[in-house]
Amino acid sequence: xxxxxxxxxxxxxxxxxxxxxxxxxxxxxxxxxxxxxxxxxxxxxxxxxxxxxxxxxxxxxxxxxxxxxxxxxxxxxxxxxxxxxxxxxxxxxxxxxxxxxxxxxxxxxxxxxxxxxxxxxxxxxxxxxxxxxxxxxxxxxxxxxxxxxxxxxxxxxxxxxxxxxxxxxxxxxxxxxxxxxxxxxxxxxxxxxxxxxxxx
Numbered sequence: 001x002x003x004x005x006x007x008x009x010x011x012x013x014x015x016x017x018x019x020x021x022x023x024x025x026x027x028x029x030x031x032x033x034x035x036x037x038x039x040x041x042x043x044x045x046x047x048x049x050x051x052x053x054x055x056x057x058x059x060x061x062x063x064x065x066x067x068x069x070x071x072x073x074x075x076x077x078x079x080x081x082x083x084x085x086x087x088x089x090x091x092x093x094x095x096x097x098x099x100x101x102x103x104x105x106x107x108x109x110x111x112x113x114x115x116x117x118x119x120x121x122x123x124x125x126x127x128x129x130x131x132x133x134x135x136x137x138x139x140x141x142x143x144x145x146x147x148x149x150x151x152x153x154x155x156x157x158x159x160x161x162x163x164x165x166x167x168x169x170x171x172x173x174x175x176x177x178x179x180x181x182x183x184x185x186x187x188x189x190x191x192x193x194x195x196x197x198x199x200x
Contacts, residue, residue, distance in 0.1 A: 012060055053116060074182060077183040082103060100131060113129070162180045
Protein backbone atom coordinates (compact mmCIF):
# COMPACT_ATOMS: atom_id res chain seq x y z
CA UNK A 1 0.00 0.00 0.00
CA UNK A 2 1.55 3.30 -1.10
CA UNK A 3 1.58 5.65 1.89
CA UNK A 4 2.97 8.87 0.41
CA UNK A 5 0.94 11.73 1.92
CA UNK A 6 -0.23 14.79 0.01
CA UNK A 7 -1.09 18.17 1.53
CA UNK A 8 -4.72 17.82 0.45
CA UNK A 9 -5.17 14.43 2.14
CA UNK A 10 -7.83 14.01 4.82
CA UNK A 11 -6.18 12.04 7.63
CA UNK A 12 -8.21 9.65 9.76
CA UNK A 13 -7.34 7.77 12.93
CA UNK A 14 -8.29 4.13 12.21
CA UNK A 15 -8.95 1.55 14.93
CA UNK A 16 -9.59 -2.19 14.61
CA UNK A 17 -11.59 -3.68 17.48
CA UNK A 18 -13.36 -6.79 18.71
CA UNK A 19 -16.84 -6.00 20.04
CA UNK A 20 -18.22 -8.17 22.84
CA UNK A 21 -21.88 -9.09 22.77
CA UNK A 22 -24.50 -6.76 24.17
CA UNK A 23 -24.78 -8.48 27.56
CA UNK A 24 -21.04 -8.38 28.21
CA UNK A 25 -20.92 -4.74 27.06
CA UNK A 26 -23.73 -3.87 29.47
CA UNK A 27 -21.94 -5.58 32.36
CA UNK A 28 -18.74 -3.69 31.58
CA UNK A 29 -20.73 -0.45 31.49
CA UNK A 30 -22.05 -1.21 34.99
CA UNK A 31 -18.49 -1.51 36.28
CA UNK A 32 -17.62 1.74 34.51
CA UNK A 33 -20.49 3.40 36.38
CA UNK A 34 -18.77 2.48 39.64
CA UNK A 35 -15.41 3.70 38.31
CA UNK A 36 -17.02 6.94 37.12
CA UNK A 37 -18.53 7.51 40.56
CA UNK A 38 -15.08 7.06 42.13
CA UNK A 39 -13.24 9.25 39.61
CA UNK A 40 -15.88 11.80 38.62
CA UNK A 41 -15.32 10.97 34.95
CA UNK A 42 -18.89 10.38 33.72
CA UNK A 43 -17.74 10.09 30.09
CA UNK A 44 -16.48 6.59 30.93
CA UNK A 45 -19.98 5.19 31.02
CA UNK A 46 -20.80 6.01 27.40
CA UNK A 47 -17.38 5.11 25.98
CA UNK A 48 -17.37 2.14 23.54
CA UNK A 49 -16.76 -1.28 25.04
CA UNK A 50 -14.29 -3.22 22.94
CA UNK A 51 -10.92 -4.95 22.70
CA UNK A 52 -8.58 -2.76 20.65
CA UNK A 53 -6.39 -4.71 18.20
CA UNK A 54 -4.65 -2.14 16.00
CA UNK A 55 -4.54 1.62 15.49
CA UNK A 56 -3.03 3.72 12.71
CA UNK A 57 -3.52 7.13 11.11
CA UNK A 58 -3.37 7.56 7.34
CA UNK A 59 -5.14 9.38 4.45
CA UNK A 60 -8.71 8.45 3.64
CA UNK A 61 -7.77 7.69 0.02
CA UNK A 62 -5.97 4.56 1.23
CA UNK A 63 -9.03 3.24 3.10
CA UNK A 64 -10.24 0.97 0.26
CA UNK A 65 -6.82 -0.70 0.07
CA UNK A 66 -6.80 -1.04 3.84
CA UNK A 67 -10.21 -2.73 3.76
CA UNK A 68 -9.17 -5.19 1.04
CA UNK A 69 -6.13 -6.22 3.06
CA UNK A 70 -8.26 -6.68 6.17
CA UNK A 71 -10.75 -8.82 4.24
CA UNK A 72 -7.93 -11.19 3.29
CA UNK A 73 -6.79 -11.37 6.90
CA UNK A 74 -10.32 -12.10 8.12
CA UNK A 75 -10.78 -14.90 5.57
CA UNK A 76 -7.82 -16.73 7.10
CA UNK A 77 -9.24 -16.45 10.61
CA UNK A 78 -11.49 -18.92 12.45
CA UNK A 79 -13.99 -17.94 15.10
CA UNK A 80 -13.21 -18.39 18.79
CA UNK A 81 -14.65 -17.74 22.23
CA UNK A 82 -13.31 -14.90 24.38
CA UNK A 83 -13.29 -15.42 28.14
CA UNK A 84 -12.84 -12.67 30.72
CA UNK A 85 -11.73 -13.24 34.30
CA UNK A 86 -10.47 -10.55 36.65
CA UNK A 87 -9.81 -6.83 36.69
CA UNK A 88 -6.33 -5.37 36.85
CA UNK A 89 -4.34 -2.12 36.64
CA UNK A 90 -1.26 -1.09 34.69
CA UNK A 91 1.13 1.77 35.40
CA UNK A 92 2.31 3.48 32.21
CA UNK A 93 5.72 5.00 31.62
CA UNK A 94 4.38 8.56 31.93
CA UNK A 95 3.15 7.75 35.45
CA UNK A 96 -0.59 7.38 34.86
CA UNK A 97 -2.55 4.17 35.37
CA UNK A 98 -5.15 2.23 33.41
CA UNK A 99 -7.75 -0.10 34.89
CA UNK A 100 -9.11 -2.89 32.70
CA UNK A 101 -10.78 -6.27 32.41
CA UNK A 102 -8.32 -9.08 31.73
CA UNK A 103 -8.81 -11.63 28.96
CA UNK A 104 -8.46 -15.14 30.40
CA UNK A 105 -7.54 -16.79 27.06
CA UNK A 106 -5.43 -14.17 25.26
CA UNK A 107 -3.80 -16.46 22.66
CA UNK A 108 -6.49 -16.22 19.90
CA UNK A 109 -6.44 -12.43 20.18
CA UNK A 110 -2.65 -12.28 20.25
CA UNK A 111 -2.56 -14.46 17.13
CA UNK A 112 -5.11 -12.22 15.39
CA UNK A 113 -3.14 -9.10 16.35
CA UNK A 114 0.01 -10.69 14.93
CA UNK A 115 -1.80 -11.60 11.70
CA UNK A 116 -2.97 -8.00 11.25
CA UNK A 117 0.57 -6.71 11.76
CA UNK A 118 1.87 -9.23 9.23
CA UNK A 119 -0.75 -8.06 6.73
CA UNK A 120 0.73 -4.57 6.86
CA UNK A 121 4.32 -5.89 6.99
CA UNK A 122 4.86 -4.53 10.50
CA UNK A 123 7.14 -6.05 13.10
CA UNK A 124 5.55 -8.07 15.95
CA UNK A 125 4.75 -5.99 19.02
CA UNK A 126 3.95 -6.82 22.61
CA UNK A 127 0.18 -7.01 22.97
CA UNK A 128 -2.00 -7.62 26.03
CA UNK A 129 -5.68 -7.86 25.02
CA UNK A 130 -8.06 -6.24 27.48
CA UNK A 131 -11.29 -4.27 27.85
CA UNK A 132 -10.48 -0.79 29.11
CA UNK A 133 -12.38 0.54 32.13
CA UNK A 134 -10.49 3.81 32.68
CA UNK A 135 -7.18 5.43 31.79
CA UNK A 136 -5.10 8.38 32.94
CA UNK A 137 -5.63 7.65 36.64
CA UNK A 138 -3.34 8.85 39.41
CA UNK A 139 -1.78 6.34 41.78
CA UNK A 140 -4.10 7.07 44.69
CA UNK A 141 -7.30 6.73 42.66
CA UNK A 142 -6.02 3.58 40.95
CA UNK A 143 -5.16 1.98 44.28
CA UNK A 144 -8.58 2.86 45.71
CA UNK A 145 -10.33 1.30 42.73
CA UNK A 146 -8.24 -1.84 42.71
CA UNK A 147 -8.77 -2.37 46.44
CA UNK A 148 -12.34 -3.25 45.44
CA UNK A 149 -12.07 -4.45 41.85
CA UNK A 150 -9.17 -6.84 42.43
CA UNK A 151 -11.32 -8.79 44.88
CA UNK A 152 -14.01 -9.44 42.27
CA UNK A 153 -14.12 -11.85 39.34
CA UNK A 154 -15.65 -10.84 36.03
CA UNK A 155 -16.35 -14.25 34.50
CA UNK A 156 -18.00 -13.74 31.11
CA UNK A 157 -17.64 -15.12 27.59
CA UNK A 158 -18.72 -14.24 24.08
CA UNK A 159 -18.29 -15.64 20.57
CA UNK A 160 -15.96 -13.77 18.24
CA UNK A 161 -16.53 -14.23 14.49
CA UNK A 162 -15.55 -10.81 13.17
CA UNK A 163 -13.58 -7.66 13.86
CA UNK A 164 -14.64 -4.08 13.17
CA UNK A 165 -12.87 -1.15 11.54
CA UNK A 166 -13.59 2.22 13.15
CA UNK A 167 -12.37 5.70 12.27
CA UNK A 168 -12.40 9.29 13.49
CA UNK A 169 -10.79 12.51 12.25
CA UNK A 170 -7.09 12.62 13.15
CA UNK A 171 -7.67 15.78 15.20
CA UNK A 172 -10.06 13.91 17.48
CA UNK A 173 -13.74 13.18 18.00
CA UNK A 174 -15.82 10.03 18.30
CA UNK A 175 -15.05 6.87 16.40
CA UNK A 176 -17.61 5.73 13.83
CA UNK A 177 -18.01 2.20 12.52
CA UNK A 178 -16.70 1.74 8.98
CA UNK A 179 -17.06 -1.97 8.32
CA UNK A 180 -17.25 -5.42 9.94
CA UNK A 181 -15.00 -8.20 8.66
CA UNK A 182 -16.42 -11.70 9.11
CA UNK A 183 -14.00 -14.55 9.64
CA UNK A 184 -13.49 -17.24 7.01
CA UNK A 185 -15.55 -19.89 8.79
CA UNK A 186 -18.63 -17.70 9.04
CA UNK A 187 -20.54 -19.50 6.29
CA UNK A 188 -20.48 -22.65 8.41
CA UNK A 189 -22.23 -21.05 11.36
CA UNK A 190 -25.90 -21.80 12.05
CA UNK A 191 -28.16 -18.84 11.39
CA UNK A 192 -26.82 -15.35 11.99
CA UNK A 193 -25.25 -15.79 15.41
CA UNK A 194 -22.80 -12.91 15.10
CA UNK A 195 -24.54 -10.35 12.90
CA UNK A 196 -26.33 -8.33 15.56
CA UNK A 197 -23.84 -9.08 18.29
CA UNK A 198 -22.34 -5.63 18.74
CA UNK A 199 -21.94 -3.51 21.80
CA UNK A 200 -24.54 -0.79 22.14
